Amino acid sequence: MTAFDNELYKKLQVEKINERIKAFDNKLYLEFGGKIFDDYHASRVLPGFEIDTKVKMLFDMKESLEIIVVINANDIQNGKIRADIGISYENEVLRMLQAFNEMEFLARSVVITKYNGEVAVDKFKRKLKNMGIDVYVHYPIAGYPVNVSQIVSDDGYGKNEYVKTTKPLVIVTAPGPGSGKMATCLSQLYHENKRGIVAGYAKFETFPIWNLPLKHPLNLAYEAATADLNDVNMIDPFHLENYGKAAVNYNRDVEIFPTLETLFKRIYGYSPYKSPTDMGVNMVGYCIKDEEKVRKACQNEVIRRYLNAICDAKLGKISEDVVAKIANIMEQLETSVDERKIVSVSINKAKKCGTPVLAIELSDGKIITGKTSNLLTSAAAAILNAVKYFSNIRDDLPLISPNVIEPIVNLKSHILREHDEQLNANDVLLALAIAATTNPFAEEALKNLSKLANAEAHSTIILPYYDEEVLKKLFVNVTHEPVVFARKLK
Numbered sequence: 001m002t003a004f005d006n007e008l009y010k011k012l013q014v015e016k017i018n019e020r021i022k023a024f025d026n027k028l029y030l031e032f033g034g035k036i037f038d039d040y041h042a043s044r045v046l047p048g049f050e051i052d053t054k055v056k057m058l059f060d061m062k063e064s065l066e067i068i069v070v071i072n073a074n075d076i077q078n079g080k081i082r083a084d085i086g087i088s089y090e091n092e093v094l095r096m097l098q099a100f101n102e103m104e105f106l107a108r109s110v111v112i113t114k115y116n117g118e119v120a121v122d123k124f125k126r127k128l129k130n131m132g133i134d135v136y137v138h139y140p141i142a143g144y145p146v147n148v149s150q151i152v153s154d155d156g157y158g159k160n161e162y163v164k165t166t167k168p169l170v171i172v173t174a175p176g177p178g179s180g181k182m183a184t185c186l187s188q189l190y191h192e193n194k195r196g197i198v199a200g201y202a203k204f205e206t207f208p209i210w211n212l213p214l215k216h217p218l219n220l221a222y223e224a225a226t227a228d229l230n231d232v233n234m235i236d237p238f239h240l241e242n243y244g245k246a247a248v249n250y251n252r253d254v255e256i257f258p259t260l261e262t263l264f265k266r267i268y269g270y271s272p273y274k275s276p277t278d279m280g281v282n283m284v285g286y287c288i289k290d291e292e293k294v295r296k297a298c299q300n301e302v303i304r305r306y307l308n309a310i311c312d313a314k315l316g317k318i319s320e321d322v323v324a325k326i327a328n329i330m331e332q333l334e335t336s337v338d339e340r341k342i343v344s345v346s347i348n349k350a351k352k353c354g355t356p357v358l359a360i361e362l363s364d365g366k367i368i369t370g371k372t373s374n375l376l377t378s379a380a381a382a383i384l385n386a387v388k389y390f391s392n393i394r395d396d397l398p399l400i401s402p403n404v405i406e407p408i409v410n411l412k413s414h415i416l417r418e419h420d421e422q423l424n425a426n427d428v429l430l431a432l433a434i435a436a437t438t439n440p441f442a443e444e445a446l447k448n449l450s451k452l453a454n455a456e457a458h459s460t461i462i463l464p465y466y467d468e469e470v471l472k473k474l475f476v477n478v479t480h481e482p483v484v485f486a487r488k489l490k
Helices: 007-023 040-044 051-057 073-077 091-101 118-130 179-193 217-225 235-245 251-268 291-314 320-332 339-352 377-389 402-415 423-437 439-451 463-475
Strands: 030-032 063-072 106-113 134-136 167-173 200-205 233-234 247-252 357-361 368-369 456-461 477-480
Touching: 007 030, 007 051, 007 073, 007 134, 007 200, 007 463, 030 233, 040 217, 063 073, 063 217, 073 091, 073 106, 073 118, 091 106, 091 423, 106 118, 106 179, 134 339, 167 179, 179 251, 217 233, 217 291, 217 320, 233 235, 233 251, 235 251, 291 320, 291 477, 320 368, 339 357, 339 368, 339 402, 339 456, 357 423, 368 377, 368 402, 377 423, 377 463, 402 423, 423 439, 423 463
Parallel strands: 030 167, 030 200, 063 106, 063 167, 106 134, 456 477
Antiparallel strands: 233 247, 357 368, 357 456
16 A cells, blocks of 8 residues: 555645635636656655656646746856756756647746846747747846835836736746746736736645644655755744644745735735745645655655765765754654665675675565676666566576677777776666567566666765666666765776
8 A cells, every 4th residue: 555645635636726716816826836747755755646646636627727937047047957857947948848738738938037138048038939939037126025115016026027828727837946936926916916807826835744743754854855955844933823723834935924925915905815824735744644654755765865965965066064954854753874774785795896886675675786897887787687686587697698788888989989888777778678679588677677666776886877867767766875986997
């Protein structure tokens, strides 16, 4: 049994959102925080939550919604990267639009916020327009978000271009945080109100979960996931004061709420919400079926976050304070790295063989290892060994013939002139796919690749991006030792 009920979640979310639409003039701008696609964090901490669950929920409402994608001009100008999948915010916008349109969502509008005539932004605008996308610009507002009089005026929101929408529900999403989703929603409320429409605003965030305790593992795991953003979960004081009930929110929403309340009053003449929690429509907390499984999943997630934070600090990506914060969360959850068995297994194996090692713990508890050799990276070797195990193929039986391997090695070394001639995980999977056309063992192994999903893995070095990306695509949860360079093989 899974720990989370996807079907119940979709049902409750649709009902809640429709209820909120009806509370206004049949027009709701829904700020969609977190990830619509590829929500790996939610799937890890809520066993049973599918990475595309939120997309499926929206699909059930497809006929009544349209989508606006928002991106900050500064993020275009600076080439900001989405760290989890390694692509720029600009390219992520294009990826999102393509995915939405392939699923036949109405997604034809992009808003560029804080536009100030940047050359790179103008180039991106032209690209979007050539693709048939409607592009709108919003401008920096002096004194934002404090100077309410300036914001709610012809020189504030009034200067922004009004996005023409036709559906009752408008999803406002973005490639990442800081894009300007909330500001876009509020700007639209201002313009709708001037047109005589009392449109509503609501916020969709998966985490933190408002109706679970502050120190619930799910909320602590969210703090670990956002440790580098300085997000802090807290009891919503406005909700407690108005309703006498505790509800969990996070610091940024609590801090901005007095300003939002004033903005609402300026736009509507009143505030529809008494607390930041009131703005939300999140129903995750009602769909948990197995608390113990969730607790264990959250503990594992925080351990993974801690191990990878150590590596990020080693590479200078984050500060040591972030590592310390996650370590503190681990203590609150009464867990430690020792509970991740594959850490010690991989380290001990590496000491014995003198090369980098990747250990993978499979769903049945079996631990498979792969070591770096002159031919294969540790990740490539571990993947091959794992699919051999799933397929009941002997260790000494080669899956890929030298006739397939040699041309690849020759291509890498003599034609592409790559420094490292080893076959990485991507190389090996391509070779396995080719071998599967003539080798029934390779064909069987290829079929069993999907069984690696949700496996746990640990590497004794920081894996190169090409190996890590393949493991992520196979839904393997990988962590690393903070070792940047490994001994070069001869």
